[in-house]
Amino acid sequence: MEAFGLLVHGFAVLLTWKTLVLMMVGLVLGIFVGVLPGLGGPNGVAILLPLTFTMDPTSAIVMLSCIYWGALFGGAITSILFNIPGEAWSVATTFDGYPMAQQGRAAEALTAAFTSSFVGSLVAVLLITFLAPMISSFALKFGPPEFFAVYLLTFCSFVGLGREAKHKTVISMSLGLLLAGVGMDTVSGQLRMTFGTAELLRGINFLVAVIGLFGISEILLTMEERLALRGHAASISLRVVLSVWKDLPKYWVTLLRSSFIGCWLGITPGGAIAASFMGYNLAKRFANDPESFGKGRIEGVFAPETAAHASGTAALLPMLALGIPGSGTAAILLGGLMVWGLNPGPLLFVEHKDFVWGLIASMYLGNVVGLMLVLTTVPIFASILRVPFAAVAPMIVVSCAIGAYAIQNAMFDIWLMLGFGVVGYVFKKIGIPLAPFTLALVLGNRAEDAFRLSMIGSGGDLKVFWSNGLVGSITTLAIVLLFWPLIDGLLSRAGSTQGAKPASP
């Protein structure tokens, strides 16, 4: 029960007026980000990151993680009222949420969505509270070979388990790892891949790349589509909220099932998108009358929302415990840690107790405050969509530029951002996934350092990755996951030959 005492301490760190105000600001900004087209969780957090540069790390992470919660809440609003998923993980919410809104039950659907989001994150936060300290204290025994093995596992599972064409994931990942190496080599001090330009000496900043890849490219993609929308304005009355909450215990199986799916997929790099669909499909399969799904059934809102939020929150567990983010947004928060001078990894729990437990406490508090905020302010946020995109788009561009410039005070970074915007646009359209690139770019240097330190220790012998039971099993698991599609194919040879078809997002 040591965790409990530390958590109480975390709340004590948090309960100051300043942090509470920052929390509210973060949530409001986050809901904005979630509602607006052309802005999503990852780029919202990346753009707003510069605001936190001058804050102390605890306030900064509280504000940023609240932006994240807010974005998760915000995605549901547009899905239900306008049939436009603000985020990819809210697509499944539209299946039953929008029909409910059409039947005049928008308030009910919104309450269901927000409540289940809350339940999902709560389960995941409980998991983080008790599991993260254990994993991190276990990981304290890790040496460089173990760390490299864990990085390898992360990368391999992306390739093996991802739904995109394998070679595209490999391209995206190796490109990210390569670009991470640009600039001064941390071990030898030698310059690499700079081609004599002074601008590349600093290296390619991870956050600049993210702002371009997700921010600028998203605007280009949004413009391609028809931006007309029609939807329902809804306000939520206390009566509706209470009636939905009263029925909540009836759906405990759905909520619990989706929470578990979400937690599992959040920790492994499967992501909130997969979790929301899986939650929805399983709820449908186990229902007595599956055909009633898609026509405005409240369980069809509960299931995907719970799973998406559990997954989005659980993605922070490996980031806190091991320094390996489980999602794109978690990767950006990790980038933030480095900007504030904290070294992500298991030592965080030892060296920065205030910070870690402040963050975990803010997950509890942020979700409670977020739930209340979003229940009371839905009409305001829904009406943001009235603002024409021609006004929103240039503002997002300016915000992106501010974010990119502020990181290193370099004009070059604004140009780099623009370049990454074009790259992101093209990559998304031809199905090269961006998440592996992001992860590789943020982890690249650390993975390389771990590899080189292990090699130095072993005198260049690759057998170091099988030198003891722990590192050996992680490395073996990584290789199994890398070739999982092949192994899976061999195991079920009798099955049909489908599944090799590349899926484009």
Added chain:
Amino acid sequence: MNLLRPSQLMSQTDLEIVVEDPTAPEHDSPSVVSSGTVEIVVSLLLLALAATLGYDNWRTGISWDSTGPEPGYFPFYLSTILGGGSLYGLIVALLARRAASETFVTRAQARRVLAVFVPTLLFCLVTQFLGLYVASFLLIASFMRLVGKIALWKSLLTAFLFTAIMFVTFDIAFDVIMPKGPLEAAFGY
């Protein structure tokens, strides 16, 4: 399925939010370039990048010395992987018949995308010489007016307010200093 039946419309007491998009790209617009072609071009570019970076790393040193692997070792093998991946992608794209006919972007879509991209490019250029805030004002005002066809006074007012809020938030409240030009200098910033 998304159509509202009249009876439901009647019972709908809530106000509807309706936003029109008059300049939306038409669905029957002709294709500018196919996905297959773009994939081939991207694969070739990535292949060239892999070769360039691979060469640079080879020059830096990809072997082992007394202290362990040389700086180019790790990235050299990564560029090999990148090269292999893009070569594979190139072959797949060349062989695929179906993807070759898939549309990458239609003419109407390309026009809309360029309508954002070109102003963004100009914005970056103006930022370089006149500072970010002037560029921001110009971008928002002109984009709203010319692309969005929004009334001039609304465009100017929005642009001014947004830029002012950004200036106060970043440069003054949070001490995050943005690039500035002659205009800010005239006011003493």
